Amino acid sequence: MREIIRLAFELTQAVDGLMARTRAFYYEVMLSGHSCPRCGGALRMLGEGRCRCIDCAHECDPTITYQRCSVCEGHLRLRVCRYVCRRCGRDVHSRFLFDTRVFDREYFRERMAESRERKRAEQASVPPIMIARRSEELQPAPAHLAAVPGLSEALDGLVNTPELIAWLSLPRVV
Ligand SMILES: [Zn+2]
Numbered sequence: 001m002r003e004i005i006r007l008a009f010e011l012t013q014a015v016d017g018l019m020a021r022t023r024a025f026y027y028e029v030m031l032s033g034h035s036c037p038r039c040g041g042a043l044r045m046l047g048e049g050r051c052r053c054i055d056c057a058h059e060c061d062p063t064i065t066y067q068r069c070s071v072c073e074g075h076l077r078l079r080v081c082r083y084v085c086r087r088c089g090r091d092v093h094s095r096f097l098f099d100t101r102v103f104d105r106e107y108f109r110e111r112m113a114e115s116r117e118r119k120r121a122e123q124a125s126v127p128p129i130m131i132a133r134r135s136e137e138l139q140p141a142p143a144h145l146a147a148v149p150g151l152s153e154a155l156d157g158l159v160n161t162p163e164l165i166a167w168l169s170l171p172r173v174v
């Protein structure tokens with residue numbers, strides 16, 4: 001039994017290693033045809049949706065910088081966790097993402113800040129004696145998330161993204 005566990009563990013490690021090498025190779029190939037928009041230098045992928053010039057350290061999102069809409073040739077923008085065409089509004093699959101999603105960190109940061117601000121304002125307007133009862137009523141969190149436009153919808157698709165879980169400190173859904 002112990003032998004099987006050891007073999008399974010080694011197999012998992014080997015697959016992880018292979019995936020990491022495949023991802024690195026994929027990014028190398030995808031970026032090889034492009035150069036830094038600022039100085040023309042070579043690019044390296046930093047993480048999902050982010051690359052950096054090895055000469056001048058300029059950073060950009062390669063999908064937004066190099067990819068265009070396949071239908072109308074429009075420029076793309078990141079909308080919460082997917083790329084859309086600025087001109088025709090179509091969803092566009094990024095060529096620069098290997099196996100994970102990209103998400104708009106700024107969007108989540110702003111929505112979470114708004115949500116916290118609203119909660120503070122709500123509590124400030126309630127007499128102290130009511131706060132204990134109100135905070136019970138505010139549980140569970142989903143009702144609160146629903147108050148933020150688009151957030152729960154976006155979280156649905158992202159709830160198991162490791163970076164987001166770490167960032168929001170959410171329990172991982174198994
Ligand atoms: Zn550069």
Ligand SMILES: [Zn+2]
Nearest residue numbers: 069072085088
């Ligand atoms: Zn388009």
